[in-house]
Amino acid sequence: MTTQADVLIVGGGGAGCSAALHLALRKVRCVLLERGLVGGQASGVNYGGVRQQGRHPAELPIARRAREIWGRLPALIGTNCEFEATGHLKLARNATEEADLVAYMEVAKAHDLPLRMIGRNAIHEAYSWLGPTIVAGSLAPDDGVANPRLLAPALARAARAAGAVIRENSAVAGLAHDGAQFTVQAAGETFRAPALLNVAGYWGGEVAAAFGEPVPVSPLSPNMLVTEPLPYVIEPNLGVVGGNVYLRQIRRGNVIFGGGRGESDPGRPAARPLPHVSLTGMNLALELVPHLAGAQVIRSWTGIDGEMPDHIPVIGPSRTTPGLLHAFGFSGHGFQLAPAIGAILSEILLDGRTDVPLEPFRIDRFGPQDPLHG
């Protein structure tokens, strides 16, 4: 059986599901093909940070757009996915780190990102539970957190309601382009369309390679832990300069924190937290919030994102194949961006332009790659 569509979407993470939604809202016949379950990979298992502060300047225009969509998710998809603007507080543990925070104030200003410095005395007054090694912080009040387990399934539900075809348990193989149409095989069927979106997360590298554009993408598996529910006191989402630990508390009381990397086997795909990294993460979390001593960790996990050498994704048109658009390799911070990615991709496809600069995300920025080991 062959299904003809206007656009094929390979990958049902946040990026793919938001693309399906935005295309369907504009009456485009799109088919999303997901190997496992929608949100089953990075988009469904991440830390849930919805953060603009600290991003690479090139990413800020997309992050600003995404933040605007996060604020109106209920109108768009019928649920806020537990998004809450708790603020994101980035902490400095010494003078060098503090200088880093100060330097970023300029970047934030250039992109209209609300951000304010909090000095040593004020920070311990405002957040009495912070550990003594913290010397300063910068607070982005519009940043926050959301429940990653809900975003992709909710975007997909809304996309389906708007007319998109969402196919789970449909691994894509046999990717081909005949000059006019893409053809792929999935779940024993053939799908054809003049446009194809490569939003396959880490595996976006394989899709790009199939069209002669290998890129140096590697698997990234942030190591995550969660505690039993504790009295709710930590309101802002916490990060540190350097990023070796991040921590947030949900209103139910559980403290979610991460730091370091787990291990993964993208081929199966499977990912696991590493015991030593988990124990080190506990130490780092204790330094931020000493009252966590004695609390119990009830679960740990990780996932697989694609990481690019310069830590920003590939977004934009293929250089080899007309009608092919990429958006993958979000390098550990694509959850916040997801709602905007679909909007941007649909604009490029349907309007031939978008209002965020995509030059820094070009797929050919890494130079020629060994086609076998991209």
Next chain:
Amino acid sequence: MTDVAIVGAGPAGTRAAEVLVRAGLRPVVIDEAPDSGGRIYQRPPRGFTRTDKTLYGFEAAKARALHAAFDALRPHIEFRPETLVWNIRQNILFTSHAGDMGEVPFGHALLCTGATDRIVPLPGWTLPGVTSLGGSQIALKAQGCAIGHRVAFVGTGPLLWLVAYQYARAGATVAAVVDTTAFTTKLRAMPGLLRGGATFAKGFYYVGWLRAHGVPIIEGATPLAILGSEAVDGLRIRTSGSEQQIACDAVALGWGLKPETQLADLAGVPFAFNAAQRAFLPQQDASGATANPSIFLAGDGARIAGADVAELAGARGAWAIVAARGLAVDHGEVTRLDAALARHGAFRSALDAAFPFPARLAATMPDETILCRCESVTAGELRATARAGTTLPAAEVNRAKALSRIGMGRCQGRLCSPPAAEVLAAALACPLESVGRLRGQPPVKPIPIMPRSPGSAP
């Protein structure tokens, strides 16, 4: 050589250690409990005075023998009591002892992790005064307490009758024994059960004793709810169309046991659906060997078969490790073990048939029943994930977990996963096996956040 590790010092772990020591090895034996014996032969705390006969009844001689065997092994093994194995990766066990983290590297590990009660949640089951059947037995054996003044026992299986009998013998008031299995079902399984010989005779003895002592016995009943607002004040059941209320201040619930398979899962042992036990279970061969050449399984932690089989399986698994290490194997002994295990296997199948898991009771529990007691998720909330609401619907348990938080709490779905799978499969009108199983995640039980100097692990 200490690079054989045994997790669990119950009947399986003890007999395994014995074989390994005989073969010239010095295994590390790790158990969460302060002493050996496992669940069934759990030793009472120091200072307790009841006799083995009082504590273990018909099983007193076996308990004594097992304890003596372990005590004799002590100089030849490395015993780590009060130690949780919280993770397993490649060939290292990760341990927590009073919050101190350690590592035990191994060449071969035998997982003898035992079992916990298999539960069907009822409305009211989170009330103080409700325990698992196994819990009610531990209260009596290890703490000298009854869980209440008038205790109702609800569920099915041999343990139901045994514990009710033990309570009555110890002077507790047994309000009723409510067996969800109809007498006719048990009757049909009779020929197979007779193969159990002594085991089956004991079961008859308990039932007879309880009847003779005027304990109300209700078979083929449907428990509807545990009543009470702050504490238990009754139990409502249905028998052949009519409802009835039983006055009690405590209820023990249990429908047989389920294996503790979390470590096998983390060790990468493949699982397969077992229709008789209505669960995904780790796959192993008759010797306990698995697809992971370093990992062996024995006892109830692999397949529920009871203490006698666990002793045999522990010894058998240990011989498999001895063979894997190229040491001398006592083939006569292995043949004897294999034959004994095969005999028990037939009896076990009859038990499964005689005391089936009440899948319907689980699948039809009222929407307001708290299904996951850790996260307070109701059956209705789980059922809602099977329908498209604000997200795509859940066609299997892991997405149902992601959407509803079922199984996301402190116990990681130990208690709620079997009934949750039944509820979800019924809501989706699909076979139980197609909703899959919850993936295991470390730590298998909670571990504390404590200040630790890097590399402080021994």
Next chain:
Amino acid sequence: MKLKRLAETARPVIAFVLDGQPASALAGDTLLTAILANSDHVRRSEFDGGNRAGFCWMGACQDCWVTVEGAGRQRACTTYIAADMRIVRS
């Protein structure tokens, strides 16, 4: 729920403190037994507010965690009572 002690009642009495109030237990009691010999619950569910008193007594259900001053969070059914322990319920 009140436990009914049926046996092993000749053990030494141990004094401890439950939520700031003096309480007593017997040597060899777990925290779960000690608390339920004095009171009707062990903890409160964070989510439905209901009283809980453990369930499995074997360290499986995790529905019996309490705070012991100076020792952090402890699982009541697998921790033994000691003289002058100060237990705080959630």
